[in-house]
Amino acid sequence: MTGQERSEEKSECVSLSPMREAVPTPSKCERVCVFGTGDLGRSLGLRLLQAGYGVVFGSRRPHSSSFLPHGAQVLGHAAAAQSAHLIFIAVQREHYDFLVPLANQLKGKVLVDLSNNQRKNQYPEANAEYLQSLVTGAEVVKGFNTLSAWSLQNGPSDANRQVYICGESVEAKQAVIAVATKLGLSALDRGFLSVARELEDFPLQLFPQWRLPLRIAIGLSAAFFFYLLIRDIIYAYVTQGKDISFRIMVSLANKVCPIVSLIMLSLCYLPGVLASFLQLYRGTKYRRFPDWLDRWMLCRKQLGLLALGFAFLHVLYTLIIPIRYYVRFKSTERTVSVIRENRTSEFDTMTAWRSDSYLSLGILGFGLYVLLGITSLPSVSNALSWREFSFVQSKLGHLTLLLCTAHTYLYGWNRFLSSSTYKWYTPPGYMLCLVLPSVVLLLKLLLITPCVDRTITRIRQGWERGADQRNPKDSHPLIP
Amino acid sequence: MTGQERSEEKSECVSLSPMREAVPTPSKCERVCVFGTGDLGRSLGLRLLQAGYGVVFGSRRPHSSSFLPHGAQVLGHAAAAQSAHLIFIAVQREHYDFLVPLANQLKGKVLVDLSNNQRKNQYPEANAEYLQSLVTGAEVVKGFNTLSAWSLQNGPSDANRQVYICGESVEAKQAVIAVATKLGLSALDRGFLSVARELEDFPLQLFPQWRLPLRIAIGLSAAFFFYLLIRDIIYAYVTQGKDISFRIMVSLANKVCPIVSLIMLSLCYLPGVLASFLQLYRGTKYRRFPDWLDRWMLCRKQLGLLALGFAFLHVLYTLIIPIRYYVRFKSTERTVSVIRENRTSEFDTMTAWRSDSYLSLGILGFGLYVLLGITSLPSVSNALSWREFSFVQSKLGHLTLLLCTAHTYLYGWNRFLSSSTYKWYTPPGYMLCLVLPSVVLLLKLLLITPCVDRTITRIRQGWERGADQRNPKDSHPLIP
Amino acid sequence: MTGQERSEEKSECVSLSPMREAVPTPSKCERVCVFGTGDLGRSLGLRLLQAGYGVVFGSRRPHSSSFLPHGAQVLGHAAAAQSAHLIFIAVQREHYDFLVPLANQLKGKVLVDLSNNQRKNQYPEANAEYLQSLVTGAEVVKGFNTLSAWSLQNGPSDANRQVYICGESVEAKQAVIAVATKLGLSALDRGFLSVARELEDFPLQLFPQWRLPLRIAIGLSAAFFFYLLIRDIIYAYVTQGKDISFRIMVSLANKVCPIVSLIMLSLCYLPGVLASFLQLYRGTKYRRFPDWLDRWMLCRKQLGLLALGFAFLHVLYTLIIPIRYYVRFKSTERTVSVIRENRTSEFDTMTAWRSDSYLSLGILGFGLYVLLGITSLPSVSNALSWREFSFVQSKLGHLTLLLCTAHTYLYGWNRFLSSSTYKWYTPPGYMLCLVLPSVVLLLKLLLITPCVDRTITRIRQGWERGADQRNPKDSHPLIP
Structure with a gap:
């Protein structure tokens, strides 16, 4: 940090403070x-x-x-x-x-x-x-x-x-x-x-808890940016000789943002799921998690908030689509070609259903996303009882992940099957980003099946596998 | 709640806490x-x-x-x-x-x-x-x-x-x-x-203060959803045999959201108005309100925040309109039909005024809505003096209600008079939702007329009708 | 304030409080x-x-x-x-x-x-x-x-x-x-x-710290509103006899909002830059700033938050553009005229680049803007260390200003040179609003050049020009 900011802060010190006129109590x-x-x-x-x-x-x-x-x-x-x-x-x-x-x-x-x-x-x-x-x-x-x-x-x-x-x-x-x-x-x-x-x-210290999540976000963004740059822009240039580099600014950004957002959201819920399976495997909650899992757990809030930031950008990038010169040009061109070639296009109810569901799921997912963000504000989360906080962050959090994943699946729709989707034998970005959230949701689904859930609940109440004969009083602590 | 969330929270307990290295002060x-x-x-x-x-x-x-x-x-x-x-x-x-x-x-x-x-x-x-x-x-x-x-x-x-x-x-x-x-x-x-x-x-406890407002929100949403389903989609199917069921996902949602939002916002301001009239009728502020009014008053914040949530969804649903497949299809179709039938359409300044005013009022209303939401955050409302808080929540709150109601009236415009609006003799949803806010605004208008306002102010300063001969010292408490 | 709000607040006093059943500890x-x-x-x-x-x-x-x-x-x-x-x-x-x-x-x-x-x-x-x-x-x-x-x-x-x-x-x-x-x-x-x-x-008191910033915002809004009214609407009426008064509601509002927002954002960063130059000129930090600068510094937060409010309205006004009747009418008209006059329009990659960059910079700028707003919430800023707070508010703040200024320059693009831009010899609004942010960014650039930065850092660490021979112990205080 340069001395610049310091002085701006410092300069306030000399200024009108609310305590200025206070008279000291003497002697x-x-x-x-x-x-x-x-x-x-x-x-x-x-x-x-x-x-x-x-x-x-x-x-x-x-x-x-x-x-x-x-x-x-x-x-x-x-x-x-x-x-x-x-x-x-x-x-x-x-x-x-x-x-x-x-x-x-x-x-x-x-x-x-x-x-x-x-x-x-x-x-x-x-x-x-x-x-x-x-x-x-x-x-x-x-x-x-x-x-x-x-x-x-x-x-x-x-x-x-x-x-x-x-x-x-x-x-x-x-x-x-x-x-x-x-x-x-x-x-x-x-x-x-x-x-x-x-x-x-x-x-x-400068945001020590944000470093790892920020690095992950930057790394993911860069990786997907170059991947999509090759697949979308360089591919078009090489195979068709078209220069569509202008797409970097909005189209590409609007692909990178939702991809990174969804991956980071699932990274936010993966460690909790892993911890549950570890407890299930060990049959006790009285053993420390490995260090990497501990550290991962501690930066879940930051992962989630960064995911929200990328989702926010994705929403803005999506909403300005109709204002773009390129989109307006294409739209006029399409109408003109319909007239000139005297085509008639049929309204497809299925496409309308898909398009509207896709948008609607995205909106609801983003709404919940924002709700999660608001409850992360210190003053809001402090006002919640512990049970309320965990309801919002876990129940609503997994629902958000589910909605956003479904939103992405609907975006893909039947393109998963079409071979033209796989330019240069690479899958499109949204397919890659679906892997992690699908895994997290599947594991979570396993955990909430009645029989697994029952075992996990007992473990969390202090029960230990093969420890029932031991003294139960000290080993069964209070559930806080 | 399953034990699931509990462990996710718990698992943090074992982890790197900032106090870890602290050495206890001994002996x-x-x-x-x-x-x-x-x-x-x-x-x-x-x-x-x-x-x-x-x-x-x-x-x-x-x-x-x-x-x-x-x-x-x-x-x-x-x-x-x-x-x-x-x-x-x-x-x-x-x-x-x-x-x-x-x-x-x-x-x-x-x-x-x-x-x-x-x-x-x-x-x-x-x-x-x-x-x-x-x-x-x-x-x-x-x-x-x-x-x-x-x-x-x-x-x-x-x-x-x-x-x-x-x-x-x-x-x-x-x-x-x-x-x-x-x-x-x-x-x-x-x-x-x-x-x-x-x-x-x-x-x-799990959000005890949110239960009643949430039930109201869900009840209203369900009622209006089915009402509009019948009026819009089933009506079209029965009378014209058209399947426009895809409209459920976006069009219907975008009607239910603003309707519920406006009703809940007026439910948020109605109890205050009722309380004023009750004090005016009783001529004193020293009698408890009936229990239902008390309880209603206590959940105004939650009613308002839910109303904001619905307004937020309404904004998103509105902004994605031009991206929808259906809308783009219709737009192309309209242009094509203008060309093929060689029609010329005239630009209507009045429609432009109405459309722009309608949008502008909605934007300003939503802006104030968000401002009210921000001042509801614990850390923000705590930083306000009591006078500032009541200025924001009451003055700006009623202004928000006024703007949103005007926004809805402009949406209806002259369709109120057209008989084709009343399918199966039922009024459209936006007309139904205008009743309550109009009543609240009218009552509020009555309350701020000088003569009523003067009486109410005196009552709130401790004056009691027909009590002036009694000892004024104890009965006139401090206005906090 | 009328007594109205008072009672609404008061009426809560009589109601179910969480402490109600508390039994006093006796004797x-x-x-x-x-x-x-x-x-x-x-x-x-x-x-x-x-x-x-x-x-x-x-x-x-x-x-x-x-x-x-x-x-x-x-x-x-x-x-x-x-x-x-x-x-x-x-x-x-x-x-x-x-x-x-x-x-x-x-x-x-x-x-x-x-x-x-x-x-x-x-x-x-x-x-x-x-x-x-x-x-x-x-x-x-x-x-x-x-x-x-x-x-x-x-x-x-x-x-x-x-x-x-x-x-x-x-x-x-x-x-x-x-x-x-x-x-x-x-x-x-x-x-x-x-x-x-x-x-x-x-x-x-009613928002004493907000008065000056609010007055500035209202003054700027009114000034630019009338300026643009004359340039856009009255000019069109006088020179071409066209009535485009409906543009007041959205188009004009959407010009006033970003202009006021950008000016207020630069007013938020100007005093810090001025203070640095003053310290540089005086060669010491141990002299009070003039009163006007002190007062200006103290309302930077309010200036910034108002700027964010205007930016928020600008975003909403921009996003509803494609829904407007006028815009849809014009779009159809343009397509129709392309067909009827049998024109072919060429896709211009440069325009696509410019349009997309302009939008993308605006989105990123707004994203940072919102981030600054969130860190201004009391509960968030309290959770930051002083270094973190100044990093966000100064580093990211100036970056926001840079992005928004670049966004506005791209909006102007080459219209700066075209004489038709200068109706009645007046520059368009966005040119006027670029003056202040450009000056702030230039001055800031000067301040972060290595040689100036070194001097300023020394001054802020307590160094005084021409004071080295004096007793250094008392005059070199701690850097807090």
Whole structure:
């Protein structure tokens, strides 16, 4: 990431925040100290003042620090450190060495390391661990680093209310948790200081759960794009010498999108089906799934949402068909040829049924698709009970897959049998993309047959094959 | 629900959770006990460890329990029970009897019943009440049962942060609330143990607020489907012998969808209008509405969202019209007949106006419809002040109804007068569906006339007809 | 707003709430007092009971008060006031004078002023300040006024969990914060009582951040509507005497929508670019932006969402093109004229390329547009890390602008050069709307050239031009 976006965000920090006029509650309250008078230090100081703390900024030149929130005190580092038990270090790691001479004043104090790095693995050890090694007499707690100056100034919204902390000393961590609670944050203790690195990497990550699904989507798109390019455009050029390259922009895109969408939707439901068969085979639910299955399960939501994105593009590409120059040209040409050759065409009820069913199934499938997408929104899925969520995502999800698969079969119709479909002995794209969803639906059908379903339900309630003679009390856990 | 979905959800429990590497903060912390080493017990134990508690698992075979979170202790049930004041019972109800012999060790302890059932009314009394009857010396608190093992492992997200508890002892409940708070949950005391049944039913419910609206939607769809089937398809077959059954898939669907959508949208605004007239008639707002009106009011959001769903399908069905085989065939046929019969058709500006206005009103109406849907998302409506929410849902809502009704009137246009419209003396579907929205809009118009509006506003500010001589202080409450 | 909506909301208060059956936890708990037995008073009382408080209602006629929650006590005002330390005043400001004779009983008590007004500036001073002036011996705390009776009854959802309080006494405020916390609310101290007015205005505000963007949208729409009306419809009428006024409904709307959408999208990205250049020019990030730029930055989200709304309408208006009577008429006419005049038209591959590319870019641009809109939903943007959010909103945002601008250029194509385009010497609308996005994209291009980008990144990391000799420790803050 360039620094570009950073400033756009940052630039909001200086601006009219809703808390601006807040007057700090004065005196006789607990004091905390903030080292560093940059954006983050000042924002944190303001928020602490608003929460009723006395705030002392530590600065090398206490008399020339400007922009500090009204109500805060500014002292030299040593004096500031002595004035409070809890010291927030809002300074960049490169400047931590200024703390070494303060070792005496920092002895026994709780230092909260707020720092982040600019990229992963920038330094050999975590900033917080480095800080602890510099000031061995103090108790370092890593935390709050997921908050931006901006979110501190504007008050926490729902999701970023959660902050993570870690450190060696339980007392130090509890002191920090107390401050977090007063600031309206909810701090979660993640353990010892060795976790600091993980916490420092957190704000640097860019959609880690989306990487694998995105790679699959891009890979599939590229593969099918080239496959269809050869079959449709290069084939026409080679065998008939026609240049229909303009079809890349819409026709080809409108073939790649639905193909990738359907494959990704079935990839979203395949791991659940596989997991069921694995449990059935093992006869127990108390063994971990293999790692690849675990990882696959965890990215089902992302797979599904990407599938929805491709379906959305497919809908748009389909709806603009009649506006295209090529389509309008062909339509006029067809009518003209009917007249000139004095042909009469017969209305075919079967074709009308097929065409309308095909469209109707697609519409209903897309409607359900969108419904699944909406229930994936955090605020919606949180409002659902667990049973409701699983009803939508599993029952309606498989119904969506069924509708979209049927839509594709109707698109193919009887062309499956015609040999002219197989240019250069290759099947068309929609046939290839039908394989996976058909397999998933077949397996799912097997799983919901009464006898299989009964066994699987028992396994999920804690029953283990060949384990009935063992103590049932501990091994039969609660179905959550 | 089959066990199918359950396992798909469950299978995530075993997988890579973000909390996995968390190291528990050790020693000298408060100890809690967990009975049951299933998914839920283990997940709860891990979370308790992360929150800084010492965790003791109670197991019948303490030496052979596996998969338990690192840092937890495993003891026999009796020893485990003695080690802590608070004991979480993460065991299925069927196995509660193992607790009877432990009566001595459990005396005075707080037992948190986490259990759920698999269907409503599975047992004569609530699990928590049954537990209390088995272990009379302990204080049973029902709670946490809305949490799944999965949400415990992954940390609570916004909405499921709220858990409900109930029990007889205030002290026991306060101890449980303290633990909940440390786990980042917000526990709400719902009262005595008699509420336990309600809490146990909660995770089993499947969209209770959606049932009535869904039934209305399905009923209306079925009624109009058969009505239009007779009028359109059977009529054509009987009177002209034509088989136009293929129209079921798209044409008929595209008539049923907008009709049901418009009726449901007006059903969404009718109760508010009725309530206003009731207050106007009674001259006070301090009397409860009849139960049916109350219940109707409470499902307005669901009625509106279903109406949006049908409108969405209507839009898709309309947009694919020009792609349909039937439409393309007819279009060619029409052009051909113009040529062959050497007709000239005149461009009719009035028809162009009507057609374009009809489409434009529909588009604007749908745009507002979508806006209403977006503001219904929990995270969006929560961000609105109460005045903003009611502006959107009431002002914009009635405007949407007005636009959609006008859209339908323009669709009908002058066909209202033509006798050929009334096949078999029945009015077409769009006429039937106009009745309700027209009534709602007329009543609403009456309500916003200045004189009626003034009275209604006074009533809502606490004024009561014929009550002015009474003490005004208590009867005029704050307008929130 | 009329009182209409108010009652519709209010009417829900009396109805089946999920908390209805909750039984209050009795006795020996802390007591609080509520003055006022209206909707808000009763709802607050019920919630306090559920949270475990003893509740005493103060009423002038304690024996005739009805509808009060089960478990609450009702006393006369004086007796009620004496029974508790904390008194919630859920009475309208007009009736505050009944508190004057209670001065003795209220001495030293904490009075929580919950009141709101019906419009801004209704009274010369804030209600809470007026209350304090009436009962000088008590400690008035303003707060909770953003809660409606409805949200109190139904339990707080995510966002309205945050309440604001203000007052002179720290102790009084801490007592109120403690109650708020027990009610599951998170109270934020906003300072002294002088802030009360601001808190009282809050529930009255109607989309304050949307005003400026909405005005811009309406202004632009009106300006372009009249511009295009003159160029398209009046021009045709004046020069050719043709009445094509029906085009207003769809054709004109479908020109205004994309034009306004593109301009507003570039207005959304222009301030960020300007801010970067300003930082570059100043050589520091430590100087505030001018006020107009600050205000502009703060409404970027609203500008973007309005732009999305217009783009959505543009898509719908475009997709219904082939259904329009006018378009179908013209299409038939064209085919007929081809036959009658025995013309043959040649298929133009270049036109097909241009038409398809134009549509494809539009579809991709709209897809990204929708993605940006979805990530603007509070629950989605909260789930993103700060880096992810800025990646989506900045990187993908500028890509969206690029795609939409290219879409518009392709629409114009070579008509830029044709003189017939410039009716009455005015450029067509799409040319005018290309100016701003082109400028934004050019400036952005400049900013991401390596040398400029390097300087800007350094500035954002705290570097100041000509400041290297100064103390680097305090001036180099943490990059949050």
